[in-house]
Amino acid sequence: MKSTMKLMFALYSVLGLITIFSQVNTRYITCSGAFGCGLSFVKGIVWSALWPVYWAIQWNWLKF
DSSP states (O other): OHHHHHHHHHHHHHHHHHHHHHHHHHHHHHOOSHHHHHHHHHHHHHHHHHHHHHHHHHTTSSOO
């Protein structure tokens, strides 16, 4: 079970990093001003961390 959890954590981390780079790249092109860019980047990082949970809920893989 531990090896499965390690694999899931590694996959989650890799996909999160890919998403962070994608979010920052997309947001950098459209940002304007230091405050606007900073806020946009923070939103991108938060989304990168939470998107797998969001999709798991949407696809009914994760139930509360």
